[in-house]
Amino acid sequence: MNKSSNPRLIGQRPKIGIRPAIDGRENGVRESLEDQTMNLALAAAAFLEKNLRHADGSRVQCVISDTCIGGVAEAAASADKFRREGVGVSLTVTPCWCYGSETIDMDPHLPKAIWGFNGTERPGAVYLAAALAGHNQKGLPAFGIYGKDVMDAGSTEIPDDVAEKLLRFAKAGLAAATMKGKSYLSIGSVSMGIAGSIVNEPFFQEYLGMRNEYVDMSELTRRINEEIYDKEEYKKAMEWTKKNCREGRDVNPEEVQFSRDRKDEIWKTVVKMTLIIRDLMTGNPALKEMGYGEESLGRNAIVSGFQGQRQWTDHFPNGDFSEAILNSSFDWNGIRQAYIVATENDSLNGVSMLFGHLLTNTAQIFADVRTYWSPEAVKRVTGEKLTGLTENGVIHLINSGSATLDGTGQQSDEKGKPVMKPFWEITDEEAQKCLDATGWFPAVTEYFRGGGYSSKYLSKGGMPVTMSRINLVKGVGPVLQMAEGYSVDLPEKVHKILDERTNETWPTTWFVPRITGKGAFADVYSVMANWGANHGAISYGHIGADLITLASMLRIPVCMHNVEDDRVFRPSAWSAFGQDKEGSDFRACKAYGALYK
Numbered sequence: 001m002n003k004s005s006n007p008r009l010i011g012q013r014p015k016i017g018i019r020p021a022i023d024g025r026e027n028g029v030r031e032s033l034e035d036q037t038m039n040l041a042l043a044a045a046a047f048l049e050k051n052l053r054h055a056d057g058s059r060v061q062c063v064i065s066d067t068c069i070g071g072v073a074e075a076a077a078s079a080d081k082f083r084r085e086g087v088g089v090s091l092t093v094t095p096c097w098c099y100g101s102e103t104i105d106m107d108p109h110l111p112k113a114i115w116g117f118n119g120t121e122r123p124g125a126v127y128l129a130a131a132l133a134g135h136n137q138k139g140l141p142a143f144g145i146y147g148k149d150v151m152d153a154g155s156t157e158i159p160d161d162v163a164e165k166l167l168r169f170a171k172a173g174l175a176a177a178t179m180k181g182k183s184y185l186s187i188g189s190v191s192m193g194i195a196g197s198i199v200n201e202p203f204f205q206e207y208l209g210m211r212n213e214y215v216d217m218s219e220l221t222r223r224i225n226e227e228i229y230d231k232e233e234y235k236k237a238m239e240w241t242k243k244n245c246r247e248g249r250d251v252n253p254e255e256v257q258f259s260r261d262r263k264d265e266i267w268k269t270v271v272k273m274t275l276i277i278r279d280l281m282t283g284n285p286a287l288k289e290m291g292y293g294e295e296s297l298g299r300n301a302i303v304s305g306f307q308g309q310r311q312w313t314d315h316f317p318n319g320d321f322s323e324a325i326l327n328s329s330f331d332w333n334g335i336r337q338a339y340i341v342a343t344e345n346d347s348l349n350g351v352s353m354l355f356g357h358l359l360t361n362t363a364q365i366f367a368d369v370r371t372y373w374s375p376e377a378v379k380r381v382t383g384e385k386l387t388g389l390t391e392n393g394v395i396h397l398i399n400s401g402s403a404t405l406d407g408t409g410q411q412s413d414e415k416g417k418p419v420m421k422p423f424w425e426i427t428d429e430e431a432q433k434c435l436d437a438t439g440w441f442p443a444v445t446e447y448f449r450g451g452g453y454s455s456k457y458l459s460k461g462g463m464p465v466t467m468s469r470i471n472l473v474k475g476v477g478p479v480l481q482m483a484e485g486y487s488v489d490l491p492e493k494v495h496k497i498l499d500e501r502t503n504e505t506w507p508t509t510w511f512v513p514r515i516t517g518k519g520a521f522a523d524v525y526s527v528m529a530n531w532g533a534n535h536g537a538i539s540y541g542h543i544g545a546d547l548i549t550l551a552s553m554l555r556i557p558v559c560m561h562n563v564e565d566d567r568v569f570r571p572s573a574w575s576a577f578g579q580d581k582e583g584s585d586f587r588a589c590k591a592y593g594a595l596y597k
Contacts (some may be wrong), residue, residue, distance in 0.1 A: 008337075009302060010300045018065065019075075019092040022068035023096050023097050023099075024099060030070060036095050040095055041065075042064065043158060044115065047158050055178070065077070075103055079105070088180070089176075091114075091170070098131070104131050112140070113143035113145055114128050125146055141592060168545060179209060179302060186213065187215050187345065188215075191344035192310060194346055196533060197344055206596050217312045220273055224276070229284075230275065236332050244435045245453075246436075247441075247453070263451070273321075278326060280298060283298025283299075302354065303340040305342035305347050305350050318400065318454070323341045327403065330435075346535050349533070349535040351470050352469050359539070360543060365403045368536075370398045390488050392523055393523075395528055396510065400448075401456065403455065407509060409459050409461075409487065411433075419463065420540035438507075461510065462486065464484070464486055466482055466547070467536040469535065469536050477589075480557070481530075481558070485511055487509050490510055513527045544567070548569070552574065554595050555594055571588075
């Protein structure tokens with residue numbers, strides 16, 4: 001498979017701007033610091049460029065100010081350069097004292113941080129404190145990065161604790177900058193009264209800097225009937241689908257099962273739907289060559305949602321195949337960046353998936369947070385006792401076949417453990433294993449009268465994962481909740497019994513959150529009981545700290561998490577809103593308001 005990193009969205013990729021700040025006093029002071037200050041900026045840029053990529057696989061680029069910044073004029077020149085170069089994240093570095101308010105970054109929309117070098121020869125940490133005080137007084141929150149250990153003057157080494165914060169800040173800042181100006185494409189409207197699919201434009205515009213685009217589901221009908229899709233690609237896609245997508249058992253009663261001819265037609269329809277939804281999101285130059293210039297442009301959608309139920313699925317095939325393939329890191333064109341498509345047009349879960357995707361560069365699982373199975377209930381139903389990670393119960397994550405196929409856990413790290421990788425690290429063999437581990441079951445017609453094909457797989461246990469969700473609460477606004485934990489394996493007998501009680505044609509991930517013994521994480525049941533919606537976005541890795549940092553940039557308070565206190569990294573101003581971290585987060589977000597309001 002050929003791996004693709006071609007840009008699919010309009011707008012240049014955001015860069016990280018590095019601002020070397022310096023003591024502006026000439027005739028001795030500034031001259032003695034020029035090399036050291038600029039070298040610190042160069043070291044930070046080299047470190048970030050080495051360790052960061054955008055979700056499309058391209059390397060992150062850094063832009064360094066033309067000169068060290070000793071005062072207002074040089075700060076203005078740096079800001080002008082950053083605007084020209086497309087900088088979306090601002091990092092100030094300094095080993096010395098500088099003139100605080102004269103040298104800070106004043107752009108209210110750029111996520112910003114200051115690394116004040118911890119050295120005894122010059123007071124970089126003193127500038128850090130003074131500059132952060134200036135930021136806080138002016139209402140321009142900034143992250144403070146201060147290494148624990150004193151370093152020698154002239155050192156360009158980046159200590160581990162500084163490196164961790166630099167990466168956390170940069171990843172979150174790039175995620176925020178990447179979303180800005182892009183679209184959420186709503187295909188259809190509200191699905192079965194699900195509140196998340198009531199698209200809230202102020203949230204997207206004011207908190208994320210995004211626009212909202214809308215297409216009625218009838219546009220799919222038009223494009224199917226009038227053959228507005230790349231016919232050569234469709235032929236290629238059908239051949240690939242027949243070869244790689246194994247049809248599962250039809251569990252419908254025999255008297256309501258579709259004929260073989262009808263099933264074959266449904267396969268053709270769902271493949272066409274996949275092409276069309278992708279084209280609606282990001283366009284397709286092939287359509288212009290066919291005479292469809294307007295349709296070729298797409299909606300510059302970094303994320304979309306497909307309503308499906310029920311107005312579509314009562315008559316047409318469901319969107320499970322399309323959503324699952326688009327959400328995966330591979331299709332008939334090879335290994336490529338996953339698209340983000342929310343089932344049932346749940347825009348809030350789509351945003352949660354987008355956060356995870358931009359922070360990890362990996363595909364995301366969309367799932368119902370379906371059932372908490374207590375040890376007692378499992379014992380009663382199966383006769384088996386849960387042990388190990390599952391001894392306190394498990395949460396069944398399952399939805400109608402729309403989850404990424406990467407979620408099978410068939411990709412592996414160097415130790416052979418199951419992982420979900422950025423697409424550029426996935427091998428052809430791993431992609432094939434994901435496909436081979438997935439069956440495509442004819443849709444249960446009780447739910448989907450128009451038929452369709454739902455992916456069916458079982459996620460491998462042992463993967464560290466984070467489940468997250470944005471919710472909108474009247475009087476508060478958006479809030480983010482998350483739970484770090486692990487995918488787990490159940491004994492085959494237990495899995496079979498529990499799975500078939502729910503829906504044996506859908507993909508399953510058994511999830512156990514990490515328990516802290518208090519609050520919403522007192523036990524596994526409490527996590528389920530405190531989850532704020534019917535859906536969750538599941539991302540590979542324990543990324544709760546990264547989500548918290550991103551949320552603080554966007555002014556979204558976090559209402560539920562199990563991240564250790566020493567991993568929580570927010571702007572310095574948050575400490576002025578009280579010593580209880582959760583309460584101060586809510587107060588700070590309320591005081592500052594949405595980032596783009």
